[in-house]
Amino acid sequence: MPAEVTTETAGPGRSGRGRWTGRTILGWSLVVAVGLALAGLAYWWAQRITVARLQDSGAQRLEVYAVSLENLLSKYDFLPSTLELSDDVVDLLQKPEDPALLAAVNHHLERLNKQAGSTSIYVSDLHGITLAASNWREPGSFVGDNVAFRPYVRDALRGKPAGFYGVGTSLREPGYFFAHGIYRNGRMLGVATVKVNIEKLEQTWIQGNDKVLLSDEHGVIFLTSVPAWKYTTLAPLSAAVQRELAATRQYFSHALLPLDIHSSPAHEEGVQFVTIRPSASGAGADRSRRMLSQRLSLAPRHWQFIYLSDLSPARSNAQTAFLLACLLEGFLIVLYLYVRQRRRSLRLKLKAREDLQHAYDNLELMVAERTYNLKQMTRNLSDEIAVRQRAEDKLRVTQNELVQAGKMAVLGQMSAGITHELNQPLTALRTMSDNAAVLLDRGRIDDAKANLGVISQIVAQMGTITGQLKAFSRKSAGHMAPVAVQPAIANALFLVQRRLEQEQVAYRLEARHPDAYALCEGNRLEQVLVNLFNNALDAMAGVPARQLTVGIDRQANRVLISVADTGPGIPDEVRAHLFEPFFTTKEQGAGLGLGLAISEGIVVDFGGILRADPAPGGGAVFTIELPISKQGAVHG
Known part of the structure; x- marks a missing residue:
């Protein structure tokens, strides 16, 4: 770990402090660089291991498919x-x-x-x-x-x-x-x-996202687990081959169009990757897919089995390994900082205790001397009073140092208090920065300036959050205030607006009480809304009709904010564990299962309730119940 920053000056001026600060920055830079390198190594290693497992599995499946085909044909060879x-x-x-x-x-x-x-x-x-x-x-x-x-x-x-x-x-x-x-x-x-x-063999080749195909000596695919690929070719046919196939009418009236699949050069150990274009991926594909390709030749028929393994597990495992490595590095850094702060606090406490003991010893000595002097010379009473006053002043200074030492011990607790509060502004900064880059590329200078203005406001907001450290003597606690619900929804929606456009999700606001005010913290309410919006978008990933509906209503002294989607809904067995930490229905590497648990905790801190119910028209609806503010009661 990098060396600690000393507060002592080395000679005249502040050159010593500057030198130590530079060394510390260099040390932390090396730590981060080494951590990222190790995380990248973990990413590469996890991907390599998963690809090797996919190779072994694909080779075994190819052998099974080949044996089953040969067994089927050998039954009729003699007939x-x-x-x-x-x-x-x-x-x-x-x-x-x-x-x-x-x-x-x-x-x-x-x-x-x-x-x-x-x-x-x-x-x-x-x-x-x-x-x-x-x-x-x-x-x-x-x-x-x-x-x-x-x-x-x-x-x-x-x-x-x-x-x-x-x-x-x-x-x-x-x-x-x-x-x-x-x-x-x-x-x-x-x-x-x-x-x-032999077409019935195709029914046994369906293996999730993996693809199997069998081609003849000309590269014509005549058996495959993907119906859209049947009677296509691995490469365009030459004129001579086309004339030969037309003469033999081997595939009769089929057009034999080339499959939009591109192979990359073979890597080490015979690994080859192919890229499948959207037009070749079958119905519903919206992006190119990169897959592992393995081949097995069948002699003497001059056929070729090709097995394409989905590489998404390899990418997911590699990303998980990278994330775990980064989390481990962060944990070690936090542990180091905690131990360093703990040692510093102990040193301060010991120093304060020694100063107090020293002051106490001095006080006892002065009292003894004063008593002796009183017995010896009563005429020096004024001098004795002055000595006692000086002793009391020293004791008061020592007590103040003890109080200051207690404040310093609280700094370790406050550093964790702002971490959660900075997550939302940081996410907004990243979103606005990406948007500003896109707008600049498109020449939309005014829009980019507007985005930069918003970024400046967010930075100011983050400065407000970090400014809480200046008041470290007070306990850091959330301040509840009247929050206009509709602007909070608009702010949260802005953070996912780009994703709404990319995934073509319709948005509708049903505000029966658009001027409702809730008693909560606006910043943390927006965090909950962003989390619910992202969960709704994840749920609608494979649904043709996608609509995000947000409602604002009021019942008695409660404000109701609903977030509804048109996804597949939430099964009863899942709803029972929905708000448990680390419970998730997403694929491996896609989420940690903490979002809803944290959101429920925030809403409960507000004195509210977060619940999930099935939507009337299908899908799910999450409802936030919050106490209504007095301002909301007046305007509602």
Whole structure:
């Protein structure tokens, strides 16, 4: 910790005091710099640890998804080759005009498809004409379709068992196609095809804010946990690929537009981040999102699994670590200051006690000497009276020093008294400073000057608060006075005005008694209102219709101030603990749960009540009941 500031001068003038003040400022600067560096290190470490955990979790999920996909496809891989074991199928390929064989094969394929749980099974001749199909009864039957243009049919006709994902041209149902040649005595007679629906896997990929997608060798996304991404591409397709897909009609009538997702260069240990633009984030997105990207290739199908992990937990953990580090540093500084002040107070008390004892010893000595002198010389009575008077003067000075020492002991208590009172002006200063910078950037000089004028007023207000230290001999206590409610609401609303505009929240004032006055402290009342406004805005974050309604009413000798929102409301089980310290329903890192507890304490100090109720039209309404002032009774 930095060295203490001495009050002694070093030689003539005040050069010694200036030198010690400079050293102290340098010491505190180093402490703050080291604390911020450690907090930044905690931020980096927490983010790195969370990203590493997201990597491990994402890799495990990718393995699970890949295994589940392979297990599903392997169940049907053998099925097309088993059709050449059916004599009816082989005979139909040799005698396609036989109606009895056609009926038998259709029924056989229908039964087999039902037993296997596949989408459809059909048999084609060497020209790609479908002779029989499991869906022969349905209006969109494959019977008679020419599928020779499909890659899996062409590969099977060349003697190579094939697999292919595509959208059906008849029913436009996507699926994975298994194709295998049908042989008799070494001669190919036709092709058997089994279509399997793998879309049901998408239902198991929903993992909160994380995203999963599966793309083919061209980068076309055909399976994903985000419906808006389906049949989009990871990058724009070349003209050659577009012609190939059009010829095979793999994705039929889908436009295959590129997904608005941008990848950053890979970092150390293979970490890669991607940025998802609002247009690619799905419905309801209003900002770009940065996510962790992990990939897993599936050979020999040339598919690629991509898992995108939401980085908001990493940011939240890093911010929490940074805040905790800053709080720990602040606690250590306050502890150091407390110990230093405690030691200084003890030294002053010991010094005062020694001075008193010394004065007492001197007094006893003077009394003894005076008694002796009275016995010896009564004629020196006037001198003895003078000596006694001087002794009494010294005793009085010592007693005054004791009183002053007691006042100095109170300074440690007063330093904590203004900390809470300065929070609201500091918040206002930050808001007005940001607004002034924005207005200057936009060339609105007059508005910026007006903001600076308000900042000057707030600084003057803060000077008034700190001026209380000059009267440290009096106990620091709040002064209750008549406060006009509507101006207090306007002042509190000004602090959240920018957030109202950014989040597009409508504001309405329902003032049945606009000239009501409450008996309280205006500064602390505005603090409570700002807290309630911010809570209402947080509650309406995901609600389409957002309106903040503030009401002013009066009942008997009470002033009622209500703050209502159109959020989801407060459940009964939450309302029972709403005003408990450290109780919060917000996400981790978003709040400490002290705002409502502090606000209730302030209102109770005013002799009022703070309660929460469900709003009639939905949402929640917080009501502040305060004693009405005499001025309010006259004007109300």
